[in-house]
Amino acid sequence: MINQSAKTFLQRQLALTQLNLRGFAVAANQSKQIHLLLFGAPGVGKGTYSKLIEKDFDMPTFSMGEYFRGLINNPSADQADPFLNQVRGILRSGKLVNDQTVIDVVKNIKLSKKFDQHQGMQFDGVPRTLNQAKMMSEFLKIDLVINFFNRDDILLEKLMSRRVCPSCSKNYNVANINRDGYHMKPLLPKKDVCKCDVCNVNLVIRDDDKESIIKDRMDVYRNQTQPILDFYKSISQETKVIDFEAKKGIDDYPEIKQILKDTLKI
């Protein structure tokens, strides 16, 4: 005797296996969706570009972090789904979600066809390891990777110039960078340069925006990301990788937009 949830679980496993067996070539034929990955160290402006691309190219973002948070914050959603309950259990236990589970989540999303009505989609927070990138490439083709970067001294200055409101968490930035082709305007409060426009309280520097911590974060980011970028560069017949030095913040966007149009023929 097999109960309903076990049956659903088996059906899901079968579907996942079939997706595996078919390989990415067939999966790619089924869906002509464009898959885009944006990389960039914290502070480089990736989030801003991502939002503009979402809007201009109809490419919403699947964020692994948001997805996981959603599973934890909505304990009643998808209760009948044994796989999601299993993931929820891992997250609640505080354990690290292993690569296979992360990849199964991505397969689930593709199978759900949730993003199929859009021209394409962006992935955020996945792949996070070289292993995940390799596993993903077996069933899903990444068309384009844009790797946003800043020179180290610029990134450091930008991050150290961040100011945050301790009350509402609104972000400001006091850096005014104008050298070597970099043009970055400060983002200051309008009324008093030291105080939040909304709350009128003094702005502070976050603990993790101090120099030594920023440098550590930059190292961690690089060690994690470089192997993934190298992997995509090694499969250049499938995935195009573009390194983009983001020198002007939001004013770089028209150029980025053009790169997408030219590379993806859209």
Ligand SMILES: [Zn+2]
């Ligand atoms: Zn505030």
